[in-house]
Amino acid sequence: MRFANWLIICFLLFISEVVFAQNNTSSPYSMYGFGELRTQSNPHNTAMGNVGIGMASENFLNTLNPASYFTLDSTTFLLEIGVDGKISSYQTKTKTAKSNDANFSYLALGWRINKWLAAGMGLNPFSSTGYEINTISMIEGIQQEYPLDIIGSGDISRAYVSMSLSPVKNLAFGVKSSYLFGFQLQTQFHDLTGLGSNSIYNETTDHYSNFYWEFGLQYRFQLNKKNKLTVGAIYNPRQTLNTRRVNTTYNSAGSTLQYEEESTGKVVIPEEIGLGFSWQKGPHLLLAADAGIQNWSDETYKLSGVNLKNNPYLNGGIDFLPSTNLFDAYYKKISYRFGFRYAKSYLELREVQLDETTVSFGLGLPIRNQKSRVDLSFEFGTMGTTNKSLIREDYFRLRLGFSLKDSWFGKPKYN
Numbered sequence: 001m002r003f004a005n006w007l008i009i010c011f012l013l014f015i016s017e018v019v020f021a022q023n024n025t026s027s028p029y030s031m032y033g034f035g036e037l038r039t040q041s042n043p044h045n046t047a048m049g050n051v052g053i054g055m056a057s058e059n060f061l062n063t064l065n066p067a068s069y070f071t072l073d074s075t076t077f078l079l080e081i082g083v084d085g086k087i088s089s090y091q092t093k094t095k096t097a098k099s100n101d102a103n104f105s106y107l108a109l110g111w112r113i114n115k116w117l118a119a120g121m122g123l124n125p126f127s128s129t130g131y132e133i134n135t136i137s138m139i140e141g142i143q144q145e146y147p148l149d150i151i152g153s154g155d156i157s158r159a160y161v162s163m164s165l166s167p168v169k170n171l172a173f174g175v176k177s178s179y180l181f182g183f184q185l186q187t188q189f190h191d192l193t194g195l196g197s198n199s200i201y202n203e204t205t206d207h208y209s210n211f212y213w214e215f216g217l218q219y220r221f222q223l224n225k226k227n228k229l230t231v232g233a234i235y236n237p238r239q240t241l242n243t244r245r246v247n248t249t250y251n252s253a254g255s256t257l258q259y260e261e262e263s264t265g266k267v268v269i270p271e272e273i274g275l276g277f278s279w280q281k282g283p284h285l286l287l288a289a290d291a292g293i294q295n296w297s298d299e300t301y302k303l304s305g306v307n308l309k310n311n312p313y314l315n316g317g318i319d320f321l322p323s324t325n326l327f328d329a330y331y332k333k334i335s336y337r338f339g340f341r342y343a344k345s346y347l348e349l350r351e352v353q354l355d356e357t358t359v360s361f362g363l364g365l366p367i368r369n370q371k372s373r374v375d376l377s378f379e380f381g382t383m384g385t386t387n388k389s390l391i392r393e394d395y396f397r398l399r400l401g402f403s404l405k406d407s408w409f410g411k412p413k414y415n
Contacts, residue, residue, distance in 0.1 A: 025130040026088060026099035028391055029354065029384065031152050032306055032347055034267075035129035035184060040064055040158075042082055042106055043399040047362025047377035048317025049339025051288040053276025054232035056218060060373075060403055061110045061120060064290075065216040065232050065276075066174030069110055069118035069164035080108045082375075082401035089394045093386050101130070105399060110162075120162040129154045129184045137190065147191040156182035156208050170222070176214040180241060183207045198251040207244045212269065213237065226282045234274040234292070240266040270295045286319040296346040309353050313343035317360075335364030337377070350388040357382050362399075375401040 030036040039045075040063045045052045052064030056071040061080050072078065082105035090097045108122035129152050137148040160178035167173075183205055190200040218232040243265060249258040274292025296308040317339030323332040338361045345354035362377035379397040386392045 025086075025103075025128040026101055026132075027383070027393060028090070028131050028133075029345070029347060029349075030129045031131045031133075031186075032303070032349075033301065033308070034127040034156060034269075035154070037127050037346075038103075038125040040106070040124050042080060042108070042403075043362055043375035043377035043401040044319075044337070044364065044403075046379060046399055047337035047339060047360050047375070048288060048319060049315040049341045049358070049360055051276060051278070051290045051315045051317045051339065053216070053234055053274045053290045053292070054218065054230050054278045055276070055286075055288050056220065056230050056278070057110065059405075060375075061108045061122075063106070063108055063120070063122065063124070063160075063162070063176075065218060065234055066120075066162040066176040066214060067164050067172040067216040067218040067232065069112075069120050069162060069174065070166040070172035070218070071220075072110055072112045072118050074112045074115065076111070076405055078108075078110045079404045080106065080401060082106050082399060084397055084399040086395055086397045091386055091392045091394070092389065103128070105401070116166050118164040118166075120164075121160065123157065123159050126156040126158045126180055126182070128156075139195075144195060146195060149189040149191070151187045151189070152184065154182060154184040154205075156180055156184075158212070170220040172218050174216040174218075176216075178212040178214070179209070180212050181209045193252075198253050200257075201248075201250050201252075203246075203248045203250075205246045205248075206264070207246070208241045208267070210239070210241045212239055212241075228280045229277065230280070231277045232275070234272070236269075236272040238271040238295075238298075239269050241269065243267055268299050270299055283324050284321050287317075288319075289316040290314070294346065305350060307348040308346055309344065309348045311344045311346040313341065315339065315341045319364075321364075333366050337362040337364065341381075345383070349390060352385060352388055352390060354384045354390075356384075371405045373403045373405075375399075375403060 025036045027036050039050055041050050041052055044060045045064060052062045055062050057068040058071045061078055062068040084103045084105045086101045088099050106122060106124040110120035112118045131152045133150040135148050136145050138145050158178045158180055160176050162176040164172050164174045185205045188202040192199050214236045216234040218230055221229040223229055245262050245264045247260040250256045272294040274290060276290035278286060278288035280286045291314050293310055293312040295310050297310045299308050301308050319335055319337045321335045341358040343356050347354050358379050358381035360377055360379040365374040367374060377399040381395050383393040384391055
């Protein structure tokens with residue numbers, strides 16, 4: 001790879017590390033379950049409403065279906081990296097609040113091994129936790145009140161390797177093997193300074209780890225010279241994560257009052273099924289849609305007033321590229337993308353199942369003679385409701401991705 005590309009890669013990796021250290025979410029709903037479940041998709045997918053189950057990876061890495069890599073070019077190597085930022089407004093019927101978050105989105109690599117096998121690997125978030133509750137507590141017996149702050153943080157990450165096998169023309173099977181790892185930390189800060197005593201910190205850290213498997217398939221129909229139809233499916237079986245809990249209590253003087261470590265067994269990630277298709281008309285127009293469901297209602301959650309529910313989703317989008325002519329005006333070589341997404345949350349609070357609606361658009365900005373690309377997506381969404389004293393989140397999310405494509409396996413030619 002050219003030296004300039006390596007400079008770009010090193011710079012992007014540095015930026016991702018800086019962003020990864022920032023807040024990943026501020027959603028009050030992230031205090032439940034695994035927290036806020038994060039999408040695996042890049043700005044190309046999210047600009048089109050997060051579609052991807054039936055989209056092939058011809059010019060980008062579609063991590064939503066491991067079978068999609070079978071259309072990667074045999075002489076190129078793809079590296080993609082991305083970050084995102086989110087501005088949220090939270091509302092109840094009486095109060096409002098705002099937050100800004102920055103996230104590392106993904107790191108992905110993909111290449112073709114031979115005519116029937118392609119591979120990919122990468123890193124992306126699985127879920128994020130980040131919330132703060134400011135309330136008042138009371139010391140039993142003497143009826144003395146004091147401030148209590150409850151702060152949650154943490155992430156579960158996904159490191160994966162994907163393989164796409166194409167035993168016959170136009171048909172591909174995919175498998176993704178991931179290792180999920182991370183933690184959720186809740187800190188309860190008992191501010192006892194007003195009572196003339198040292199403050200108390202109670203920390204509970206839940207550590208998660210295990211392998212996770214995802215499966216997919218795609219089939220491409222060549223309708224005619226210009227039109228292609230690709231259908232796809234994914235299946236992620238019910239799996240578990242190993243958990244370990246650490247409880248620590250200490251005071252503001254630095255003394256540890258209690259330390260306890262225990263194994264809490266396993267927690268379940270339920271099965272997911274999804275179907276999708278895409279219709280491509282030459283290099284200029286792509287239409288795609290997905291539908292799927294994850295079966296959370298078969299699982300239980302040990303917290304009063306909180307139930308787990310199946311979370312169906314429906315996504316759709318369009319990608320339009322005016323021209324592939326290198327000599328046309330630059331704006332004609334930009335990909336213009338639009339999409340929508342509707343999904344039910346896996347959380348039911350106070351007998352209300354939360355839902356999320358998102359509209360999106362984005363741009364694919366070519367660089368280096370259209371081989372590499374900068375992708376942008378802009379999402380406007382609503383999550384939750386103000387009914388039954390719940391919280392509604394209105395947000396704007398910007399995703400920025402870099403896709404670097406280079407020829408690694410072609411033989412050099414000399415005059």
